[in-house]
Amino acid sequence: MKLTLSTPLLLGSGRGERQVAAAEFWTSYRVTVRAPDELILGVRLPLAPRRSVRFRKVGTRRAQAISKVVMALAYREDAGVWRDVRVALGSVAATPIRVPRTERVLEGAAPRNTTADHAAATIAQEITPIDDVRSTAEYRRAVTARILHRMLRDEGDW
Numbered sequence: 001m002k003l004t005l006s007t008p009l010l011l012g013s014g015r016g017e018r019q020v021a022a023a024e025f026w027t028s029y030r031v032t033v034r035a036p037d038e039l040i041l042g043v044r045l046p047l048a049p050r051r052s053v054r055f056r057k058v059g060t061r062r063a064q065a066i067s068k069v070v071m072a073l074a075y076r077e078d079a080g081v082w083r084d085v086r087v088a089l090g091s092v093a094a095t096p097i098r099v100p101r102t103e104r105v106l107e108g109a110a111p112r113n114t115t116a117d118h119a120a121a122t123i124a125q126e127i128t129p130i131d132d133v134r135s136t137a138e139y140r141r142a143v144t145a146r147i148l149h150r151m152l153r154d155e156g157d158w
């Protein structure tokens, strides 16, 4: 998933077309700014040179299972440190979210053990999951932190 919540969505109706940043599209649980007569015509994905993107979905089964946690991580490596870090999540808040505090921990840092520990602790505090039929808030916090930690370990090769 390359959607990082600053990505523009293109909406269209008989009244014309407009773009809305993904972060502004979802206003609350199952509520969007899409008008009843509008369709989503497209998603514009800006090409970001040298950007790496990682994605992980956790569900009850490997496929055709609604997500308990879904995470996308994007960054650009620059002389051993990460720049332009984006972390976007689904199913851990009422809308898809970015986690700016966690992004700030990773921005300008190297994917080392200490960075991973700090980022994992931060993201567990930053998300706002609830218990529902799919999962519990406690499980989602723990798993979200471990997914991010594991992504950093894989990227740091340690």
Ligand SMILES: Cc1cc2nc3c(=O)[nH]c(=O)nc-3n(C[C@H](O)[C@H](O)[C@H](O)COP(=O)(O)OP(=O)(O)OC[C@H]3O[C@@H](n4cnc5c(N)ncnc54)[C@H](O)[C@@H]3O)c2cc1C
Residues within 6 Å of the ligand: 029, 057, 062, 063, 064, 065, 066, 067, 070, 089, 090, 091, 092, 093, 094, 095, 096, 128, 129, 130, 131, 132
């Ligand atoms: C049957 C089914 C199968 C799917 N299979 C796949 C698949 O195989 N692969 C795949 O990539 N995608 C799959 N998807 C899609 C994927 O599950 C969704 O794209 C993803 O879950 C969307 O995330 P979301 O955060 O937008 O919404 P949701 O996942 O619906 O998350 C919304 C969350 O908001 C929470 N919430 C509600 N109110 C509040 C509140 N007040 N405060 C905090 N939290 C709140 C709910 O607990 C819920 O977890 C499937 C979807 C369905 C329905």
